Every structure is written in C-alpha cells, then in structure tokens.
Amino acid sequence: MKALTYQSAMNVSVDTVPDPVLEQEDDILLRVTATAICGSDLHIFRGKIPAMASGDILGHEFMGIVEDAGPGVTSLRKGDRVVVPFTIACGDCFFCNRTLFAACENTNPGRGAILNKKGTRPGAGLFGYSHLYGGYSGGQAEFVRVPKANVGPLKVPDGVADAQVLFLSDILPTGYQAALNAQIERGSSVAIFGAGPVGLMSAACARLLGAERIFMIDEHDYRLAFAVQAYGVEPIHFGRQDDPAEVIIERTDFRGVDASIDAVGFEAKGSTLETVLTDLKLEGSSGKVLRQCIAATRRGGTISVPGVYAGFIHGFLFGDAFEKGLSFKSGQTHAQAHMPRLLEHILAGELRPEAIITHQLPLADAARGYDIFNKAEENCRKVVLTP
Secondary structure (H helix, E strand, C coil), X not given: CEEEEEEECCEEEEEECCXXXXXXXXXXXXXXXXXXXXXXXXXXXXXXXXXCCCCCECCCEEEXXXXXXXXXXXCCCCCCEEEECCEECCCCCCCHXXXXXXXXXXXXXXCCCCCCCCCCCCCCEEECCCHHHCCXXXXXXXXXXXXXXXXXXXXXXXXXXXXXXXXXXXXHHHHHHHHHHCCCCCCCEEEEECCCHHHHXXXXXXXXXXXXXXEEEEXXXXXXXXXXXXXXXXXXXXXXXXXXXXXHHHCCCCCCEEEEEECCCCCCCCCXXXXXXXXXXXXXXXXXXXXXXHHHEEEEEEEEECCCCCCEECCCCHHHHHHHCCEXXXXXXXXXXXXXXXHHHHHCCCCCHXXXXXXXXXXXXXXXXXXXXXXXXXXCCCEEEEC
8 A cells, every 4th residue: 555654854755565454353444535644743754753663654633434344343344434533542441431542551552661751651552653652553544454443433424524524533622622621611711822733723612612812823924814714813923922921911901811722832843953852862842832821821720731742841930830820731632532522513513624724635745745734835724635
C-alpha cells in the first residue's frame, strides 16, 4: 500500500510499504477514506518528538471502511463506516473505567519500560506518534490496523460526508475537552491562544457551551479573520501587540477573562538547538503562551491546556498563578468519552467542523500538504488527504 512515512526532521515521503494485517482478535483493518494533517504532526515533522524511526507511518486523524475484523470484534463488521479516535484504549483498565481513555494502562507496549526524566510513564498508545506511544502505524495511508476496535471506532450514519465527521478523530473532541476543562458556561469570557485547528475547534465548542466573549490571539491575519467570521471572536494579533494579556485585561474592566485556553503548546520551530535538546530528551518551551494565559485570566479563573508540551517550561510564573488562585487542567484528550455527543451536535447542525478545511489533496501529495501547513502558506488552516 501507499503511506506517508517519516524519514527525518523536515523530511516525509509517500512510499510503498507492506499492507497491515490483523494481529489481535479485537483488531480491524480499515480502508482509509479520509485522513488529516494535525498541528501536533508538525512537532514530529520538525524533529521535536523523540523515539521516531525512519519509515514510521504518520497520521492520527482518519476514518474509513472496515475491510476485515478479528473474531473478537463484536461491535463492528465488514463494510461499516467509522471514524477512529487518535488514542488507543482497552476500555477495561483502572483509567478506562473512569473514562480517562488517554491514560489507558494496556495499549502502550513500551509503557512499563519507558520512564521519562521525572519518573512518569507515557499514557495510552497513539496512532502514528512515535515509539514513546507504542509505535503504532498511523492512518495517513491507504489501510491501517486499528487495535481495540470494540472501544474506539464510532460508526457514522449514512448521508453524512467524511469531512463533517473526520475531526471527531481528534481536534473536535480536543477543542471540546479544552472548553469543558476551562469550565465555560453561558455568559463566560475566554481567551484562546492560537487560531490553528485546535484553537478554532475550541472557539466553536466555547460558543456551543454558551461563551459570551471569546478573545483569540494569533500571528496570522487570515486565521483571525476566519475566526471572526465563523465564531465571532475578538481578534488580537500577537505580532502587532507585544502584550495581548494587557489588551484583554483592559477590555474586561481590568479583571481578566474567566478562563484561558493554550491551544499552542510548546514551540516547534525545528531549530538545531531544539533538535539537539530533543535527542538528549531535554525538550523545552519558552513558556511564553502560558505566561500570557496566567496574566490574562482573572483571579480564581481557569487555564486549560490542550496544546502539546514536552519536557521543561522556562520562566513558568507559578507564584503569579498561586497568588491569583488559578486552576489548571491539561492533558491528552479522552476522545472516546466525547465522540458520541459531538456526533449528535454535528447531526443537529450545531457544529460544522468541516468549515476549517482549506486544502483537500490526494495522499500522493501529502508531503506538499505538510510543507504548506508547516509554512502557513496559501491561507492554510487544515489539510485533508484522500488515499
């Protein structure tokens, strides 16, 4: 089959690789009909994620048709159309029983052996996201093996286009969980740092939950313009405002917003220094966005962090956070917990995640899609690939 493979930092290619096969009784084989490039894929592309190997198949946002199923699969059959969450969960461990699917204890085969520098183990297995998270092949391919198929994949009803439901795989539940973690309710105010796909989905879900004011901070005019049109945000251009938090405070009676969402995560510019630090397992971030979140949020407010972080944060002003009595919620998305409800909102016309798509390319052009998305060229918001 054809698949998009990682070769090295800033170097991916579509290659011919062996077809996947069923390995466990509860596996399915999926013929991919749509897959997307995620913002967190750019961390891999730029060489910021350790434990990547040349030839690894990327991609964790995908959906398709069940081509084959193991004898232990009870919830699906050949021909079913499904969207697959990016986290792989067993459904039966300590964390899965608490709907904390991204913390699953049983789907990361290297989990027990891998300890990071602080002694904590990585969580659930992830599709196409390094051997730190299980080394599973991703879905930017013609076919993909999906483990634990009784827990993850969600059947999609007839008459719904792939584009409408594809983002149930990751960025829509991620934006929804970010909004829930921010404790957004009717009348809330929120600042969203980053107008990439997760930031835009966070804005959509904040509106769904009743947010009254949404400030959105980004450095790309075209992304901010879309967010104004689609979600009614109050835009702040990070490049033209040295201190967005100060602007937000001035516009909120010098109090600050109820919550801030960091939809950026750690920097992923791919510099030589960053690559060396990654190789040494000393990944770090300047902490610029988190400092802005702390400054922009009112006393007793909440900071929600769906953006990916790894390693250390420099200049983390915990004293300021403590003095303001701020709460923090973060982590990988428990996608399985949110997908059914979000599908209902899509079917009811209350969410239109497909609106952020700007580029639809054949899988053969995946490397070009990465390049466009990485450089924010052609007003790119989101790239969808079709095998």
